[in-house]
Amino acid sequence: MPDNIETPEKTNKKIYSDVTLLITHFNRSTSLRRLLARFDELGFAFGEVVVADGGSKPDHLETVFELEKKHKFKLLTTDVNYGLGHTINSGQNAATKPYILYVQEDFVPKPAFVSALTDGLEIMEQEKTWDIVRFYSFPWAKFPYLKKYKKGFSEMRFSLSPIYTNHHKFYMYSDHPHLKRKTYPEKFGNYVESIHGDVTEMAMCKTFLKKQGKGLYFDDYTALFDHINSEDEPGLFRPINEKNKKYRHNPLLYKPYLKYKTFRETVRYLLDI
Incomplete structure (x- = not known):
């Protein structure tokens, strides 16, 4: 277990002192409340929590301000929605810990994520090879080319060879929950700032491959998070x-x-x- 993870017997909390939990939020304050509550229920405690808002409506912001008082996170706001790329860039710049756990507000962690995060962090600390550790995929978009590694993770493999026929090979990076280093922008640059989230994500996917990024992928990727959208707070x-x-x-x-x-x-x- 990494030295920066503590498990106090009385509180039974997992304290990730070297990890910034970065949450991006836009008009889903009920989802944000649920996410923060779930992390508390599972006993997670991070070195810091940063919530970056992308210009939400006043009624959602009011709830976010209430949550800020309760959960003591660092809140970043903007008057205009410049898109997800701007929001992530702002959050990364505000993070002060060596590692960043990125989770969008409409995800809900499951109990199995405790051990997966602990193992993923340990691997990243011990092996500087890895730029990202991924914890989720849509069921229909599993990364197709994997080599078994250890502790339930596999290495993602990319090749332009026509033998690699699945187009999902181009999506080694993902905006879904992942762990990366604070220094990530030094290698891959900032996120493209577009009002369209897909443009931002696809640009980073390409950059990740061009810069020869290396990543791990949790094999049982549906066991760690639920992705939940309601009629009131629908998905993109x-x-x-x-x-x-x-x-x-x-x-x-x-x-x-x-x-x-x-x-x-x-x-x-x-x-x-």
């Missing part, structure tokens, strides 16, 4: 996901569609577009 509408749903149940269309996506992403990667 992504047209690409609607296309996937449209074709997924029609094998005659879906297989050619996936081949097209792999070809398209390969061209974009090679031409840097």
Whole structure:
């Protein structure tokens, strides 16, 4: 167990003193309340907690201010929504601990995440090879090319070889819950600041590969977090996901569609577009 993790017998808390919990928030204050409460229930205690708000509506901000008083986190606000990239950049700049655990507000950790985070942090501390440790994927978007490593993690592998036919190979980076170093921007730069979250994420995916990033992926990725969106606080509408749903149940269309996506992403990667 890393030296910076303590487990006091009386409180039964896991104290990650070298980790900043960075949460990005935008108009989902009920989800934020649930996330913070769940971390408390599971006994997590971090060196610091930073909540970066992306210009939420006044009613949500009012709730966030109440949560700030209760949970004593560092709150960053902006009057204008500049997009997720700006929000993440602000949060990373405000973080002071050596490691950053990034979680968007609509995720909910499960009990198994305690040991997964402990192991992931230990690996990153002992092995400087790793730039990111991922803890979640959508069930339909599992990273496809993995080499078993240790403690329930696998190394993510990328190749432009046509043998690697799954287009998800281009998404080694993800905005889903992950652990990285405070120095991450020194290697990969800041996030592209766009009002469209997909633009920001895809740009970082490409940069991560171009800079030869190395990452680990938790094999049982559905065991660590739930991703929950309600009607009042819905998830982000992504047209690409609607296309996937449209074709997924029609094998005659879906297989050619996936081949097209792999070809398209390969061209974009090679031409840097």
